[in-house]
Amino acid sequence: MHTLTRRDAWLRLTLLPAILLLIAALVAGCFDPLSRAGSRDPDPNHIVVGSGGVLESQIIGQIYIDALEANGFTVENQLNSGTRERYLPALRSGDIDLVPDYIGNLMQYLASTAPGLTEDRIAEYSALTSLEDIEQALPSVEGDDLLTYTPAPGSNSDSVTVTQKSADKWNLRSIEDLARVSQTEKVSFMANSEFATREVGVPGLERNYGLKVDFRPNNDSGGQATINELTSGRVTAADIYTTTPAITTEDLVVLDDPKHNFPANNIVPVLAKSKDSPKLRAVLDAVSSKLTVEELRNLNELVSGKEKLEVEDAAKRWVEAQNLNKALGS
Template identity: 70%
Template sequence: MERVRLPTSRQRRGRFVLTVTLAAVAVLLAGCFDPLDRAGSRDPDPNHIVVGSGGVLEAQIIGQIYIDALKANDFQVTDQLNSGTRERYVPALKAGDIDLTPDFIGNLLYYLASNNSAVSAERAEQISTITDLPGIEAAMPEALGPDLAIGEPAPGSDSDSVTVTSTTADRYRLKTIGDLAELSKRQTVTFMANSEFATRSVGVPGLEKNYGLRVEFRPNNDSGGQATINELTSGRVTAADIYTTTPAITTENLVVLEDPKNNFPANNIVPLIAKSKVTPKLLEVLNAVSAKLTVTELRDLNYAVSGPRKLEVEQAASEWVDRWNLNEKIGQR
């Protein structure tokens, strides 16, 4: 946008008032300007990457890590983090307003399949039942379509879980969801999660179908937040749906029960890329980042921002990139 030039003192007062008023309006409009409302603005230069992200804190941290690692490898990077929901940033990727964003592979697959006109409703329904990572990766190409691509998924997955305290796990020798199902045959198992978990196919119905786990369900719509964690650690509920990258799993010494039947969809972190910007160099950088994003690392990154240190996203990302030597060029690490 051109800079607004204010008139000099030699100009007539009437013109001065009008121009200043127009300048003020321009500033207000600039403050409300949404770059994702522009379509088809992609710079064809493969070394210029516009990085976006969803609004959740974890996505913004990972997006900032992408930015730092790409800059270290001589990419020109434009920051468009916090680009809104998937309903906004996926069309923006296709339209040319952003080139790259982190995403969660299972949820991404289901969204793309259900919003791709080339995928039939029947096939989209079939895809929605795929929960294991290899199956999700195998189905992804048909859902991505001609405009999008992904890099390698990170080992870290931000998934739903059945989580218990270490005291409960030790007392009843719980390692898997199946172990908890056996316990539920002998005594009441109370379970806390968002209210929709009671009817979701991967929620209470899925746990009963896949494992025979029967629970006394107690809704709490904080998405596995502090209120749910307090209920769990106090012993008022036996188990809860806590997202696997939640820092409290480490800080409160909680135990995520293994899910060998893949009741919960894999949600490994994955870079979602505009296909026109995919180059070997870009993939090399992004895959190097992904390789380090384990569940433990994701919890630590989230804790660095939300915990007592209260780091800004930029500082947390910078420290992490430095620690893993991702601030150096590929081939010099």
């Protein structure tokens, strides 16, 4: 029969707790915060805030957190909750209570997943582009468990963007103006390759405005490479998302889209209907009212520009500047 020596006993006493701690750490590292289906706290003043993975969505989620805490809510941070295919089911199941979203993309997702809709009705809802039409139709696809509050004026949408030099040269204010130019001048246009065939891409611009373009694909989603091509004059126009900081810093001009070729993508709070309260609505409406496209560009610049602030620091600075760091009415 084997007898433990003092050294064996010491090793067991020393190593076993360390091994257990390591196992606990590994388990914690694998823990999914969005795996607590049905755990929603019925207290309307306790809010779990999630967000999409993109930085802009995380910044807005952090702004929600800061403003809610300033108004006496107990808030749990579950930002960076994944894609819409992940965080909306989590919102329905009780893992999170509130997320910022983009109203046009939200409409298309909910229409495609709503039970009982015919293909024609899904196509009808998915084709809506104006903010007014999307707002009006959204309750029809939200179901009994979701609710949206007032959208912000700021929209992160596709665009036809030109340089200030081009805008001055041809007196460009809207896509209609550029379409006029395209009848006699070559208008080169850069965007992701799928823009060539998307309904709201090249086909939509020609159908709605008569805009004829020499299409130049570049799959950086309106990033720096596309911006460089635009500012250098190698392309006439480009699809730059409207909350991109370079629109301001590079002196670019987003042309008006009066025929709503591009779907509105205004920031909108989406929440579990069971968490709805006049107090929650008041706080989020106050936040949304200040989220203009210019403010969204500024927020994105704070995080991705020269200062490279953390999401928490950028949100805190903005909330303080907007006087949202204290209770409403105080």
